[in-house]
Amino acid sequence: MNEGAKKTLKRLLIAVPLMFAFGFALVPLYDVFCEVTGINGKVFQSKNVDKLVIEDGRPIGLQFISTNNENMPWVFKPSEEVMTISTGKYYTATFYVKNTTNKKMTAQAVPSVAPSNAAAHLKKLECFCFEQQVLMPGEEALLPVKLLVSNDLPKNIKNITLSYTIFDITEYEDASMANNEMNHENMDNHGGQY
């Protein structure tokens, strides 16, 4: 094989694993792209919320939906299904959960926002979806979401739907992607409203 052929071959043999790695790189790239452009309805914990100016904006409707993924027997529903809020101010909404089985279970809530371009303007200071939720048999709880819809929400959006799906991850507890922290209010204690 001549020199040129060897060179081409070397280059291609490097290109192949590079493209394989690129396939895997698409995973974090996808999240980065979504975060930077604010699209796809993914919401992340807001870091610089203290710097946000808190002032009255305009009224918008906030709608909450809950879904149980299959094999998830808990009772799970929003305390209030619709709230009229003002942009630029903090609100706390709660979701009621109850473990109706006779086993200790762990759940993960996954959020989704519609319309998807509202996600960038929905800042969450606190959300039960950031951590796993562990409930003992029969235990119930009120899980909070503390959020703010910023004033720069596009004018044509007047209603936002925030949906949570809970999944049973009792098995995945060890190899999880969320922190292993319990963070919920028990109904017998203070109501948890801010």
Next chain:
Amino acid sequence: MSSAVENHHEDHHHGPAKGLTRWLYTTNHKDIGTLYLWFSFAMFLIGGAMAMVIRAELFQPGMQIIEPEFYNQMITLHGLIMIFGGVMPAFVGLANWLVPMMIGAPDMALPRMNNLSFWILPFAFFILLSSLFMEGGAPNFGWTFYAPLSTTYAPPSVTFFIFSVHIMGASSIMGAINIVVTIMNMRAPGVGLMKMPLFVWSWLITAYLLIAVMPVLAAAVTMMLMDIHFGTSFFNAAGGGDPVLFQHIFWFFGHPEVYIMILPAFGIVSHIIETFSRKQLFGYASMVWAMLSIAILSFVVWAHHMFTVGLPLAAELFFMWATMLIAVPTGVKVFNWIATMFRGSITFETPMLFAIAFVVLFTMGGFSGLMLAITPADFQYHDTYFVVAHFHYVLVPGAIFSIMAAVYYWIPKWTGNMYDERLGKLHFWLSFIGVNVTFFPQHFIGLAGMPRRVPDYALQFADWNMVSSVGAFLFGLSQVFFLFIVIKTVMGGKKATAQVWEGARGLEWTVASPAPYHTFTTPPKID
């Protein structure tokens, strides 16, 4: 035919080895080309048999022959086998036979890797097909294997499916590397890049596409494997993953893949139309730029397969416009083919019949593709039989017809025998009628509301489904006839000259028919 100095590999014999082990150990590009072609023909018939089962069940409303679970296995395997076992290996086989001869090279750059690239394929497909007999059955989640249907809800055979895909991917990647190294480094002096035959150009571009995207497919199935067996959550929302991410990664591979399946066809058709119009191909440079544009654009349109997953408006608009744009270079190619024919001196031998049918019917598939690109309309077309009609038009009277055209065109060079022209034309007409009767009505039922991947349907779709099935049976039978024609030709026929076709141009027509086992052991003189 060469009396020049033998390459040092051929110290011990002047021709092929004797016996069956010749085929096992061969490093000769002609032998390996033959292996790929026969393998792909066998897979085409197996995938075709599955299509017959599918169309038999769809012949009438109601479940008559098989159960819905098995139907899903049939559609999945039909797609996988036709794409990875039929079309792709056939084009690789043609590349193996023709590229070295067309550039005046003695063989491929890496002959032993060439052998390995082929022989892992029957192994991979043996595994895939044997999954039919595993507990839980064969893969049943469509050839596009979306998560979580293909991860959490998959039958146990999914692991073998993943293994099989890895092996097929390795075969394609090794083959593509071989082709690029060969074309970039072994062209005879005088064969400049802008003088190469278009089939060689088409394969150079296709090979780069393969190297770029097959590893991404490998990444996708590896992530699947990890989700299924190693507790990761790439595509599982519960663990923070996203089923839509799977679709992005898959179609990043999947869209260039469909251009991988058509670019070599473009090359073949250019050769055949030039020969039988007895007129030099119109717009060579344009044709090269068109193929390059198509290849580059193919990387930025993947999400047009995902218009209904809930993409933001900006994304939908971008992908709509980018997809529509591909029509421009594709149209340029069609115009150039017609301009080649215009004021030529045309005869209609079997290869030309298939090539002309390709131009018309592939273009029809292109039109339905353009309609699909229009996002708001796609909301009504997506996942219906309109899509099935579109891709079968570009793949069957598109890619498959080009392969048949290539076989008829070059088989005199490969075997030294002319095929029977009357039988060839009969095969063409049966296939032409069959393919249109099968797939044209699928536009209707798709528009009228029939989803895809269903074993049964509401009554208003019954008439055209029956017509489609009749067409499919005709088309299927015609391919058994094609097998007969090919075998007959291999076994004997009117002797072919070196030139074979009056208007044919290219280095492969300067060697004898059948081509000697070793050709261009010394580089040819090019003017």
Next chain:
Amino acid sequence: MSLKSLKNFPNKLIFIFILFTNSVQADWFALNMTRGVTDISNEVFELHMLIFWICVAIGVVVFSVMFYSMYAHTKKKNPVAATFHENTKVEIAWTIIPFLILIAMAIPASKTLVNIYDDEAGDINIQVTGYQWKWQYRYLEDDISFFANPATDLDEIYNLVPKGENYLQEVDEMVLIPVGKKIRFLITANDVIHSWWMPAFAIKQDAIPGFVNTAWTIVDKPGIYRGKCTELCGKNHGFMPIVVKVVEQAEYDEWVGEKKEAAFKMAELTTKDWSVEELVARGEDVYALNCVACHQTAGQGIPGIFPALAGSDIALNNKARHIEILMEGVQGAAMNSFDYLSEVELAAVITYTRQAWGNAKSGDGEIVIPKDIVDYKEPKI
């Protein structure tokens, strides 16, 4: 009427043909997309026809040149081929002109897409959840919730009885919406990816587990409209239709009232006294809707894939485990949790499977009443 009595070959052919055509509902004229019954669906239809006719026009122009050439430039008619083989001006021309045509198409297409995405709150919000293999609908404002199960009889599917007019397009519970109001659909899925398609409204959105997609419509015309699942979702992907009935406001309000009342009554049923016969009868229906796909009509299952219930140890001897499985599913297997069924339905189907197919005689004969299910859900500290 015998084949012999048909005098000639064409008649024989027609007879055989009619034999094959299954029903009068088959339709040679089902050729095109529906116009639908909304402004958006009409816009989409017009767009579709526009692009279609442009493609036809281009095809006619381009292929007529080709067909002309195939006629006039054969070797016989034109024995000496021309020699031209390139022309830069022409290449530029037939690059630019198609590009301009594409722009002409892209403008109305983009406008329609922007209209579709103009997604604001609905007067009525309906959460649509895809399950294997049925749809669930939840009206968020009125808190009405129900499943729409496919209603075509298995006997029709397996060709034992003639197929009805709405074969594979009927459900046991239609989605009602009022004319003229903006309806917003919030679409998600419970297990795998499904897709909710209503051709008459030009709505198709994938139902993805863990995520919510939105779609909206305003329907002008009352009527019954039928749609389908359009994403491969397993065995019965082809058997989970969608039926939406659009009615006048008054009829809609009445329906909402009825549904709310029914929900109230169902809550009451849970506390009533049930006899074994009543439970078994009710359970048989629940079984037919929810269990038969996998466990089969005689409870025999499919060996190696779905376990048999007839003669199963759990159904005979282990009432507690039996309830547990229905309430929680089986991890790592295809058996889902069915806790979304009402207490009455759960008790009925468990009782039915403990009694049917000889299980009553061979087993401990224990049955389950709705209160058992309520108790199971109670805190056990």
